[in-house]
């Protein structure tokens with residue numbers, strides 16, 4: 001029998017129906033890190049050898065990157081969480097705009113293409129809802145390594161002059177510790193002639209994961225994870241097998257799901273040092289944490305407000321600012337949350353207010369007065385982490401919420417409703433377009 005589609009369903013976008021008030025229990029499994037996997041995939045461009053990645057999350061962004069690499073002539077074979085990449089037939093250095101558009105991480109191709117082929121032409125990734133997100137530092141770093149770079153008609157064209165087509169090692173000082181710029185320069189410098197240093201480098205765990213894999217491919221990188229990275233260029237790299245590290249942002253989101261529903265839950269695998277700033281804030285607001293065997297059990301007590309300011313790693317990550325705000329909207333007392341990384345990452349405030357949260361926004365600072373109970377509403381996540389915040393708020397709200405913005409959510413959370421439902425939530429995915 002055909003499903004009955006109501007008039008209101010016809011105009012609805014795909015959404016989650018989330019019945020609030022259910023406690024979580026047991027264990028939630030964390031997938032491989034999206035931001036790591038994306039850059040590790042592009043690092044396969046640096047070698048003719050086979051790169052086998054394990055623990056790759058099943059996400060739309062990963063599929064997008066696979067298509068971009070395929071368009072460059074890379075053989076990409078995917079089986080669940082394993083991807084086999086081989087760039088032995090790299091025949092193209094220009095990923096098409098249609099594929100690049102919408103996947104900011106696609107710009108990562110420029111460093112390895114330049115290092116391997118001596119030229120690349122990559123459309124600018126453009127801004128996004130959370131901020132302008134320039135690539136000035138990436139370009140500055142590539143120029144320091146000897147590339148000639150032009151930006152015209154929205155496309156970055158880079159080439160290495162001279163017959164050797166090989167970049168030259170150089171000292172590079174970043175104006176800000178950009179994760180993307182550090183990764184781009186790192187991937188360009190591994191095949192350069194001579195030594196490069198990156199000062200004021202991003203210290204995020206994803207940079208460390210990249211350096212670890214590049215070293216497994218034969219690169220000579222030291223200092224990744226600290227503010228100065230040294231890269232001794234080598235002539236060629238080999239293939240390798242490498243397992244992507246666990247996703248610290250997904251792990252943090254799951255700990256917050258437990259906290260907001262006042263449930264005890266184990267989340268694993270986690271590398272606790274990747275989340276120190278977040279774990280400290282969870283303790284500060286009244287959660288007990290038991291850390292053992294690459295997992296964390298969270299036991300929430302009576303929760304009260306804390307102040308948070310986002311910072312580059314090892315500070316509090318901007319990607320957990322919105323999810324943590326959802327929690328603090330339900331914690332007793334006042335919290336002051338300041339966003340310092342992106343100029344426009346407070347769009348979740350209005351949606352949380354629609355669910356009964358009491359939040360005053362002054363520029364990029366949100367003053368949150370905890371309320372005893374949120375109430376369900378139709379809400380939309382305007383970016384990936386805002387969507388996660390809407391899911392969390394809905395888990396704690398009275399009634400059934402309708403969370404849209406799944407195109408964002410599915411970029412960064414593999415099987416989110418399957419995972420959460422296995423721990424006790426009631427989330428149902430609706431796709432009115434398929435009804």
Ligand code: UD1
Pocket residue numbers: 035036038105131132133134135136137138176177178179180181202206317318319341342343
């Ligand atoms: C990465 C993550 C993203 C996370 C962010 C900060 C990926 C795919 N994405 O993004 O989830 O939110 O790190 O932890 O890994 N900036 C400049 N000039 C530049 C480059 C950056 O001013 O040339 C500024 C940006 O505007 C932003 C800040 O630096 O304000 C951080 O950006 P960056 O570290 O580059 O973030 P991404 O690598 O884009």
